[in-house]
Amino acid sequence: MANRMLVPEAKNGLNKFKEEVAREMGVQFSDYNGNLTSRECGSVGGEMVKKMVEQYESKL
Template sequence: MASSNSGTNRVLVPEAKQGLTRLKTEVASEIGFSDYQSIDKGNLSSRQNGSVGGEMVKRMIESYEQGL
């Protein structure tokens, strides 16, 4: 059974929010979205938004593996 707040974003580690925002902006800039913070994400395709999130996950996994 789905929880009543499914589909909402919850910040589990508030201290990480700023770092994730910085990483998202950096990745988006490298992909070609120069001003990702002010872009209406609803006007981007799922593929465009997903490419930013996917690259973020890839980098986080690489960072974790280097720390092992």
């Protein structure tokens, strides 16, 4: 099964959101993130999900 994006237009928005969350957390994201730990990358992803869930719940 090929890996494909369902909504390619969302990629830029998610990248901006990721950079914003990383900046808030003090994690230095760049074009190359091989110097970051799995914990740092995972914490940014987890915080992104947390913020998205909070935003969704506030709209209910």
